[in-house]
Amino acid sequence: MAEIKFTTSLEHNIQVLKNIFKNDNTFITRIAKNKNGLICAICFFDGMVNNLAINQSIIRPIVSCYESKVTAETLAETIIQINDSVVQPDLNKMLSAMMYGDTVILTEGEDKPVVVNTKGFSVRSSSEPDNERVLRGPREGFTEAFMTNLSMIRRRLNDTRLKFSFSRMATHSQTAVCLCYLEGVTDEKLVKEIKKRLDKIDLDGILDANYIAECIRDEQNSPFPTLGTTERPDVVVAKLLEGRIAIITDGSPVVLTAPCILQECIQANDDYYLPVMQASLARIIRSFGIMLSIIIPALYIAILYYHAELLPTRMLLALAAAQKGVPLPPLWEIFTLLIVFEILKEAGTRTPGVIGSTMSIVGGLVLGQSAVSARLISAPAVIIVAIAAVTGLAAPKLQNAALYLRFILLVCSALFGLYGLVLGLSSVLLHLCALHSCSIPYLLNLLPRVNAHTEDRTIRISWRKMKNKRFIAERGKK
Template sequence: MSTSDSFAGAKLPADQLEQNIRYLRDLFTGDDTLVFRELENDRGEQTIRFCLVYADGMVNGRLINQDVIHPLLEFVFQPDEGASLIDTVRLQALFSNDVKKTDAVEELIQAIVYGDTVLLAEGCPQALILNTKGFVIRSIAEPESERVIRGPREGFNESILTNLSMLRRKIRTQDLKFKFMTFGRRTKTKACICYLDSVVNRSVLTELERRLEKIDIDGTLDTNYITEIIKDASYSAVKTVGSTERPDIVASKLLEGRVALFLDGTPVVLTVPYLFIEHFQADEDYYVNYIFASIDRILRVLAFILSVCLPADYVAMVTFHQEMLPTPLLMSIFTSRQSVPFPTALEVILMLVVFEMLRESGARMPGIMGQTLSIVGALVIGQAAVDAKIVSAPVVIVVALTGICGLMISRLKGYVIIHRFFLLACACFLGLYGLLLGLLVLLTGLFAMTSFGVPIMPDVYAKGMQNYKDVYVRAPWWTMIKRPKFLSGNKVRQSGGGEKPQ
């Protein structure tokens, strides 16, 4: 079922039905799922022959019977010199809601593999493409990875048209634009760029379209295929392309001036640009009181700092800077380290590796079993390691606290793991000086990085508090008058001058 460039510009070979059927059979040689359903209508002055071509399992059989086969057999065709047979069928006989006439072979092949039905008629050099898609798709449900206590519970599924309709129900305006394209020479996967025309950042939209047009790949089965191709800083662990399975999140990002990319066959939708602070913004921040949302964001930022820096800081203090620790704490640490055969740095590295292995195994196991494995495994291994004098108790505490903090910022999982070990290596060689040097390198890289031309870190010199009312804290809705200027050219979000309605 190849639709290579050799079919570009190819037409149906003749107006003879048998010859066109034979031609399509040859194109799909070896495909036993293809159905050729021949029909004859003898209710008029002459018998007219038709043939329906479709892929079994991709179409709605009842729809074909009711809207195509039954009308074709019952319609009385009258001689009309002013209209061709195929036009009479398209305009008068069929009940299908979407009918397209074409003689392009490439379009016919695409229609069949996408689940549409091709109608051939005797004496006609053209065919009709009928919308009869009817394959089974997953029902709408709450995303497992983005559950919320308060807020909408629906999530995207694997059908791009279903996903676009869910977005349309969130943003009911003619300003919402959809632009379709196709990726994959073999998979021919449909994709759609979505944005609000009066709000979108034009430079971001232009840059995204430019990068997407350059994609030439054999197949795209998930949005991550596209992410790795279009993202800034391809060899960096920092995300510059956002992803979500929730329609409300996509709608909120479009309202800020971002662009969304849908891909057929996956519930994950991409959004650009993606700022670093978005890792700390949870879905529920906008559905609860702004005070609680702000406190939670601050806690996530603190958890990120601890998760990245705590192991390195512990190694630096115990190995190089013991004088900075209180004497009772220092004595307790050294007492617990008696009979431990490994240096502090190796202790921490071993426990971090074991913790990551436990977390990964728990994530791959089925639901409750995976959670039980992670909790029980961590308790048993930690206690056994301390009793066996393989590691010290303070190291277990540090690694456990590091892991708990890391769970609060699951979106930064990959970044945290890589840079945690990077800072740990810096601390092993130069102590706190190495830790500070490593942090300087990381911060320099973050402030120099962009996402489709937009800096991923907030501009510390930017004027106006409106740019920071939804960054590290969330201000009340009635105070957020303007959109951040680096996201949208249309700044005004609401009227009212920032005064609370009474």
């Protein structure tokens, strides 16, 4: 930020600001005078402010007041009719505020500006996040507007212990970042640890929460998420109640939560909005689905290549018949199809809605069917990859991990059969055992040794029976 200094000369102060923002046509300075000779300069950025508020609550009171000379304090406290107006002696903070939609009022004979909250830039209205849809429960989602996002959390959590700790990050973007936690519920060490990590961030700009996530997350090379992400305020509040911390980034609808454990990757947002039995069953199916998605291509290759004796005779014959005339060996078939699927998925994500669905039909159905008919690939290989792809969608938070593990296990199986598969899975388990998120074991609640005395594990338990709802916090206190 530029070094600036104001004097008691209004003209000089205006010129200082104009010099700083020269060649910037959105910077506007409006001079307001009253009959008794009071002159004020109102500085703001076009498009960032609420014009009505400036006209009615700043210009009108100044023009209609009777003072010929006022101090900055008088101006802020008695003349300006806006709830948030302060004298800001720190000129760097004044500039930051002005660039973020606040209005600066300079007056003759004062070297301290008054900063008035007149933010009025347009923001997207709240809608249900596309990638976190629920069958039942709140439909509200975060937007790109920082304060709106905070209000969504505050509205759901009427607790004096709810804390929002602001800071500005990144050299150029000076992005507002808010650390949100429940004092007394969240472990203090965790708060300190996250603050320490945030302080170390040294970036030019932060345009999304992922900029921060990459800088502060544990185990950068792990395919498993060690920081939670959500676009839903109800999820953030639920996590705060469990003793987690939320990091809200200005300009991003994605809120980070820490720590993140494997258990929450298997949970769905509406687990707690559905009846216990339904949610528990869904949770079991999800766990099974993601395991199937990771293992099935590798298992198919292991059995086909090394352990054909495990197959019933009819199935072996059917598989052998399906392979007849196919130019590629099964391993390369699966490998190619998995890559094609990932390409289709990537292309589908980036393509607009209608074209996206057309492409899915052409890519998935027509191409797959034609390739099988032309005997370029075998039908069982298509089925296996389709199962892996569909079951992988059961736990969206683990999709990235599933993608990597699918390929790694496939190679292990192709090299050593079922032994390779078991070896690969054991290595994954070892990795998970060693993994921590903000000093909390990643397998918390899933393995006996890292049990946190909570009843809500693989099976969802009803609220009536749940005694310990703050397992993250309790764990932190140990």
